[in-house]
Amino acid sequence: MKTIIKKVNKEHPEADIICQAGDILKKGGLVAFPTETVYGLGANALDEEAAMKTYAAKGRPSDNPLIVHIADMKDLPKIVTEIPEAAKKVAEKYWPGPLTMIFQKSDLVPHGTTGGLDTVAVRMPDHPIARDLILAGGGYISAPSANTSGRPSPTTAQHVEEDLTGKIDMIVDGGPVDIGVESSILDVTVDPPMILRPGAITKEMFEGVVGTVAVDHTLIKPDSKEVPKAPGMKYRHYAPKAQLTVVEGDTDAVVNYINERTAEHVANGMRAGIIATAETMEQYLAGDVKCIGTRADERTIAAGLFGVLREFDSDGVNVIYSEAFQEEGIGSAIMNRLLKAAGHQVIHV
Numbered sequence: 001m002k003t004i005i006k007k008v009n010k011e012h013p014e015a016d017i018i019c020q021a022g023d024i025l026k027k028g029g030l031v032a033f034p035t036e037t038v039y040g041l042g043a044n045a046l047d048e049e050a051a052m053k054t055y056a057a058k059g060r061p062s063d064n065p066l067i068v069h070i071a072d073m074k075d076l077p078k079i080v081t082e083i084p085e086a087a088k089k090v091a092e093k094y095w096p097g098p099l100t101m102i103f104q105k106s107d108l109v110p111h112g113t114t115g116g117l118d119t120v121a122v123r124m125p126d127h128p129i130a131r132d133l134i135l136a137g138g139g140y141i142s143a144p145s146a147n148t149s150g151r152p153s154p155t156t157a158q159h160v161e162e163d164l165t166g167k168i169d170m171i172v173d174g175g176p177v178d179i180g181v182e183s184s185i186l187d188v189t190v191d192p193p194m195i196l197r198p199g200a201i202t203k204e205m206f207e208g209v210v211g212t213v214a215v216d217h218t219l220i221k222p223d224s225k226e227v228p229k230a231p232g233m234k235y236r237h238y239a240p241k242a243q244l245t246v247v248e249g250d251t252d253a254v255v256n257y258i259n260e261r262t263a264e265h266v267a268n269g270m271r272a273g274i275i276a277t278a279e280t281m282e283q284y285l286a287g288d289v290k291c292i293g294t295r296a297d298e299r300t301i302a303a304g305l306f307g308v309l310r311e312f313d314s315d316g317v318n319v320i321y322s323e324a325f326q327e328e329g330i331g332s333a334i335m336n337r338l339l340k341a342a343g344h345q346v347i348h349v
Contacts, residue, residue, distance in 0.1 A: 004170040005161065013129045017172065022136025024169045029058055032160045033133050033290035034174035035125040037098045037182050038306070039154040040069070040143030041168065042133065051142060057167040060149040065115035065143040067100050068122050071134040078108050079120060079140065079156035086210045087188040093209050098179055098200040102187040113142050123183055129174040145182060152238050152341065155180050159310055180303035181333045198332040205258050210256040218349035238341040240309040242273065246342050248324040249349035255283045257349045258321045262287040273312040273343045275322035288315050303339060321337055
């Protein structure tokens, strides 16, 4: 398969390119496109065969549910059986935006899209290209991250190209994304609503709208027969090729530990990668040191995370060490992704 790549103006998407991409989606093809979080791999969410193509292109297990993207609130009642009051309040505040909500699905949505579940994950993105493409493609576009399953999520069209060229019909290049980690997922089929995946919309933000919100900290073991209710709950995600270790503790102790381990690796002829911040960059003495962002604005860290992990793959490092971050606000999303990328390998110093 030849993959078409088209550059598109983010603020004023070219209508002819969007129409071309929309036609591909309507015919059951696959189109990667930017959202404000990461690049998504779009398919017709109401076409079970298109869902199967998505799973095949990504190498994704078919019990890992896909998120259905809409661009208009009036389209929601057609694919869900009930819109709880909490969902209405959250949608009014945070849609369009980096938020996915879990509803009971209607018969319009095939089980192939929902991973066999009677619930459906729905998101309304806040990105001009994404919104135009969803409408051009028929209004209901399933879109997991546009990467090989388990790899760091794509935050540029080039990342998509690395993983999926020759496996999908088209890549719409709208430049780098803004947020850099996937949407928050809120299950509104339970009371109180439960966060299944942290993101840019934080627990504190949800509670400011609907009061108490629970958080699901469980990860389903890969060999479990339990079906994950949302993406990222069961399978290893975001992983670079080298083993990643997260180091927690006082900053000086963390830097000293990483410097010691890096020196050992270098002495043994290995190449170590280090995920540092603007505040600690100059304290590392050896290794492939990359600045992920500044702790003064953790949004920069979220935006840089997946790109840095992919850079280490290109650099051919043997091991990677990362500083840990506070699990508050968007820091919860950062640590969620880091820990999954590390296979929960954490050192406390």
